[in-house]
Amino acid sequence: MSLRRRTVEVLLVTGLLGAALAPPAAASGHGREQLVPLRVVTYNIHAGAGMDNVFDLDRQVAELRRLDADVIGLQEVDVHWGDRSQGRDLAAELAERLGMQVSFAPVYSLDPVVPGAPRREFGVAVLSRYRIVSAENHEITRLSTQDPNPVPAPAPGFGEVVLRVKGVPVHVYATHLDYRGDPSVRTAQVSDTRRIMAQDQASEGRPVHQVLLGDFNAEPTAPELAPLWESLDDAEPGGLTYPALNPVKRIDYVAVSKATVRVRDAAVAETLASDHRPVVADLLLRR
16 A cells, blocks of 8 residues: 555554655666655644644654654744743744754734733744755735734745755745635735745756645645646645544645655654644655
């Protein structure tokens, strides 16, 4: 049975996770394609709370350690946001506890309740075992949840980092698309995403290794996502991601540039550490 038709939980129970998802050695030799392995995860962490709505970052740390990823894209990340996450900096704490570098891209950055306290921030993050060469927080179209009368407008929270993975430059993006039933904002966000990623391709003057990690709040066949699949491959994990308990749909994605990145395997991890299940994928970067 293909890995894509099994959950990571099954593999863990049977002790096969390491073998099934173990990255292969890079190919070498004349006439053979040079391939560099990279394991990635996308995970909406629900501000550190589990499916039970109880804040418990230890559960999420344990889950992420078990998945043993090189790069992790996170959504719904609190940084000194408030009581729901104990006022903690979840991006920095997760990075420190996992021994990774971090780039946090706030969607919202608000004045503190108490003067002199850290700013209250909420957004997305990328954690990496590889050095983060550069980072940027792009604006895409958003409908604010903090404005009582919002209108679609450019706002930050589309995070990008450039990594160098065994000599290969890789652009990794973390995103969280609009959750509303009306797809119009997501449609605009997909257009913005394609524009930003195309600009990165054009600026390099050659094919770029690109990995998009996120909660898209839409299923794979949703019309508003269709333009993404023109240039990106969906690392189809063979499982559903939301809600974490008895999931009914897949809205969490690893997507990669068609010309430069291959998907070796992908799976959904069965866990209640958040209200979403994470997606883990083993990728091969073409040199």
